[in-house]
Amino acid sequence: MAHKILIVDDEPNIVISLEFLMKKEGFEVAVANDGEEALAKVASFFPDLMLLDVMMPKKSGFEVCEALRADPANANLQIVMLTAKGRDTEVAKGLAIGADAYMTKPFSTKELVAKIKSMLGVA
Amino acid sequence: MKAKHRFALAVIVLGLLMTGPFVVTSLLVWLDMKDAERAMLTDLLLSRLPVGTMMTLFGFVLGVLVLHKLFKQYVEGLLRMAETLRLMLSANRNFRVTPEGPLEVQQLARAANDLAQQRDVLMDDVDAQIARAKASVEEEKNRLAALMSELAQAVVVCNLDGRILLYNNRARLQFKALAQGPTSVSGGTLIGLGRSIFSILEKNQVQHAQEVITQRLNSGKTALSNFITTTRSGQLLRAQMVPVLAGSGEEKKTLSGYVLTVENITRSLEQEARRDQALHSLTEGSRSSLGSIRAAITNLIDYPEMEAELRERFIRVVDDEAARMSQRLDQTMAEFSDSMKTRWPLEDILAIDLIAATQRRIEDKLQLPIKTEALDDTLWIKADSFSLLFALVFLAAKLQDHYAPRELRFRLSAEGKLAYLDLIWAGAVMSAETFYTWEMETMQVGEETSPLTLRDVIDRHGGEIWFQREKAAQRAFFRFVLPVALPEIASDLDDKARSTGRPEYYDFDLFNFADKSIDLERKLSDLAYTVFDTETTGLEPSKGDEIIQIGAVRVINNRLLRQEVFNQLIDPECPLKPESIPIHGITEDMVRGQPTIDAVLPAFHEFCEDTVLIAHNAAFDMRFLQLKEERTGIRFSQPVLDTLLLSAVVHPNQESHKLDVILERLGVEIGSRHNALEDALATAAVFLKMIPLLEEMGIVTVRQALEACEKTYFARIKY
Numbered sequence A: 001m002a003h004k005i006l007i008v009d010d011e012p013n014i015v016i017s018l019e020f021l022m023k024k025e026g027f028e029v030a031v032a033n034d035g036e037e038a039l040a041k042v043a044s045f046f047p048d049l050m051l052l053d054v055m056m057p058k059k060s061g062f063e064v065c066e067a068l069r070a071d072p073a074n075a076n077l078q079i080v081m082l083t084a085k086g087r088d089t090e091v092a093k094g095l096a097i098g099a100d101a102y103m104t105k106p107f108s109t110k111e112l113v114a115k116i117k118s119m120l121g122v123a
Numbered sequence B: 001m002k003a004k005h006r007f008a009l010a011v012i013v014l015g016l017l018m019t020g021p022f023v024v025t026s027l028l029v030w031l032d033m034k035d036a037e038r039a040m041l042t043d044l045l046l047s048r049l050p051v052g053t054m055m056t057l058f059g060f061v062l063g064v065l066v067l068h069k070l071f072k073q074y075v076e077g078l079l080r081m082a083e084t085l086r087l088m089l090s091a092n093r094n095f096r097v098t099p100e101g102p103l104e105v106q107q108l109a110r111a112a113n114d115l116a117q118q119r120d121v122l123m124d125d126v127d128a129q130i131a132r133a134k135a136s137v138e139e140e141k142n143r144l145a146a147l148m149s150e151l152a153q154a155v156v157v158c159n160l161d162g163r164i165l166l167y168n169n170r171a172r173l174q175f176k177a178l179a180q181g182p183t184s185v186s187g188g189t190l191i192g193l194g195r196s197i198f199s200i201l202e203k204n205q206v207q208h209a210q211e212v213i214t215q216r217l218n219s220g221k222t223a224l225s226n227f228i229t230t231t232r233s234g235q236l237l238r239a240q241m242v243p244v245l246a247g248s249g250e251e252k253k254t255l256s257g258y259v260l261t262v263e264n265i266t267r268s269l270e271q272e273a274r275r276d277q278a279l280h281s282l283t284e285g286s287r288s289s290l291g292s293i294r295a296a297i298t299n300l301i302d303y304p305e306m307e308a309e310l311r312e313r314f315i316r317v318v319d320d321e322a323a324r325m326s327q328r329l330d331q332t333m334a335e336f337s338d339s340m341k342t343r344w345p346l347e348d349i350l351a352i353d354l355i356a357a358t359q360r361r362i363e364d365k366l367q368l369p370i371k372t373e374a375l376d377d378t379l380w381i382k383a384d385s386f387s388l389l390f391a392l393v394f395l396a397a398k399l400q401d402h403y404a405p406r407e408l409r410f411r412l413s414a415e416g417k418l419a420y421l422d423l424i425w426a427g428a429v430m431s432a433e434t435f436y437t438w439e440m441e442t443m444q445v446g447e448e449t450s451p452l453t454l455r456d457v458i459d460r461h462g463g464e465i466w467f468q469r470e471k472a473a474q475r476a477f478f479r480f481v482l483p484v485a486l487p488e489i490a491s492d493l494d495d496k497a498r499s500t501g502r503p504e505y506y507d508f509d510l511f512n513f514a515d516k517s518i519d520l521e522r523k524l525s526d527l528a529y530t531v532f533d534t535e536t537t538g539l540e541p542s543k544g545d546e547i548i549q550i551g552a553v554r555v556i557n558n559r560l561l562r563q564e565v566f567n568q569l570i571d572p573e574c575p576l577k578p579e580s581i582p583i584h585g586i587t588e589d590m591v592r593g594q595p596t597i598d599a600v601l602p603a604f605h606e607f608c609e610d611t612v613l614i615a616h617n618a619a620f621d622m623r624f625l626q627l628k629e630e631r632t633g634i635r636f637s638q639p640v641l642d643t644l645l646l647s648a649v650v651h652p653n654q655e656s657h658k659l660d661v662i663l664e665r666l667g668v669e670i671g672s673r674h675n676a677l678e679d680a681l682a683t684a685a686v687f688l689k690m691i692p693l694l695e696e697m698g699i700v701t702v703r704q705a706l707e708a709c710e711k712t713y714f715a716r717i718k719y
Helices: A012-024 A035-045 A061-070 A088-096 A109-120 B003-032 B035-089 B103-150 B169-178 B203-218 B266-302 B308-340 B351-366 B385-403 B432-440 B454-460 B493-498 B508-512 B578-584 B597-607 B618-627 B643-650 B659-665 B676-696 B702-711
Strands: A004-008 A028-032 A049-053 A078-083 A101-104 B154-159 B164-167 B225-230 B236-246 B254-264 B347-350 B370-375 B380-383 B408-415 B418-426 B442-445 B448-453 B464-470 B475-483 B528-536 B547-556 B559-569 B612-615 B640-642
Touching: A004 A012, A004 A035, A012 A028, A012 A109, A012 B266, A012 B308, A028 A035, A035 A049, A035 A061, A049 A061, A049 A109, A061 A078, A061 A088, A078 A088, A078 A109, A088 A101, A101 A109, A109 B266, B003 B035, B035 B103, B154 B169, B169 B254, B203 B225, B203 B236, B203 B254, B266 B308, B347 B351, B351 B370, B351 B380, B351 B385, B351 B408, B351 B418, B380 B475, B385 B418, B385 B432, B385 B442, B385 B448, B385 B454, B385 B475, B432 B454, B448 B454, B454 B464, B528 B578, B528 B618, B528 B676, B547 B597, B547 B676, B559 B597, B559 B676, B612 B618, B612 B676, B618 B640, B618 B643, B640 B643, B640 B702, B643 B659, B643 B676, B643 B702, B659 B676
Parallel strands: A004 A028, A004 A049, A049 A078, A078 A101, B370 B408, B528 B612, B612 B640
Antiparallel strands: B154 B164, B154 B254, B225 B236, B236 B254, B347 B380, B408 B418, B418 B475, B442 B448, B464 B475, B528 B547, B547 B559
């Protein structure tokens, strides 16, 4: 059964590429456009991995991550944070509050795919 | 015993000496004789008595005359000489004893004169040395004061208690600009000689810096401390503290005070923040867009066989994000252009000052006459004055070499944020190519060269230059476009009118002026005073008359501080009496919109802090202040001296003690009068003149002055 990936980003221009890419890689994909929708989708879609943008309206990626990690039910959910902030401090914060990986925009999609695959144990 | 008594005694002794031995001998012989012998002797003596008496009297008179002569010469002569010597000792140094009388006395007189002569030479020498030393100290002081007052940094020197001993004009203007209060003087009250620096800077921070310096001193490091502090009005100040050390040479130096250099960094921080913001918007803001573009492009490359519709969407993403990035770039540049340029440190300078300096330099170096046309003398520009001045002289020299103009002219104007400095010459026409080469060559004027080109100088200012023809006038001009500075500190015209000569911004005697409370036993000449005057709507405070102006000036350590004044008009919230307007010269228009007494009294109270109050006919002014106590909650509880009463103490027999009359009596020259500040200044001058007169009467301390005032007749008149 295909792994499920939830893409959370408020910018349609990046969502379209990520969605396309993940589908091409054979994953089952869902999209959320803000933090609240992301939490709802996690509850209904049960993703294995989440691509989570930091800067979003309503709830930031940090808040979403914290909320998810507070619930042990989501312990198996892997979170890759995507950010347009390049500062070391933010990377450190993201990892500290429970993200499994961190990618800074602009990133190489090849690297992203490789990282996701290794995280999901897909060769 | 008085000399006269001694003379009388001497005469008596002489008489006794002349008659005594004879009488005693006669008595002894008489007692030894038989009756017959006694009778014979009586006969003998009685018949010759007149001759004997005559001889004795003659001898006595002769004796008295000799005695008198000797007395005159030796006793009275010496006494006179003693008086003269006393005179030479104190009142009149140049007086000399006239050698007279007997030789010995004359010799004594000459010896005394010689001694006096020698003393005079020595004293003159000492005086001359003192004068020389004083002059050099004074000169050093003046040099220091001049240096300080011209510094572009705000400098404040304090003693260990935080009392201000010296501050420069920049510091005064800076702190004045910082002050935010209801009255125009809230700033002026902050800084002043003898005042506490802690009213401006956070006490804990200053003390911490002081500790740091002491520690560094003890460990032999450079004693220096920096801190950043916020003012009450939320401005950020960066202060640097260096110590003032007492003791010199080998002995251990101890901290006796410190020098603070204070800089307002609010503006530069704001600018930095803006630059940060710009940088941020350019970097992080671009990340998202670039991320989207990169992902879309990779997809396009990696999956060339994708459907046309999807391909179209990815291309639109790229197009869309690229457009967004361009837009953001434009926006950032427009918004932050000021802070984005690498800035050469430019100073705010009054444009006419720059022109005046350039004018001198050109006339001096090139012997080329300079005239000026319309000059906007209020215009401040941001400039690196040295390079700009060099550029102007360079252009003048170039013009002189190529076109030999008879004179050059300057013109100065402004348009919005741009200042135009025009260098005008008449005659020959120059080509754009020529100007281009001038612009690009390294500048040289005579022997002096600069590594910069004219273009460099212009770029440094973020400015522009071109030349333009005025065909009608048959002349042309170079136009320098320079950034206008909005001076944070406006020049204080008020000050110029008030002060003549060098401002009194320093008083090193204050190093020992630690005690801040008012001690009534202190000498009058050692204290800090606030001399004030009020203008009022009328003479009856209890019937609703109100204060409409308060003027005050500080006197400290026997000096009138003309720069440290309080001058505030007050809205009385009631109509002025028409008949009073000619007296104080204050009209309705002047008081409307001014702060009310509720706002002014706290500021004035702060201005008066730790000082003795002085006013002429103080009871009147104090009555007005006291009537406001309940409403404002502000009490003026410090001691009050009244120059009217002090005048009555000093000159009890004079009829009038009006300020005008006293001014004339004490020979105080004062300009105009009859506004509160001018009257306060006059009163202060009078008070300073009175201090030595009071001292002559044994009135030295504040308590003595207060007591003497109470005893005068005038003190009994109450308002």
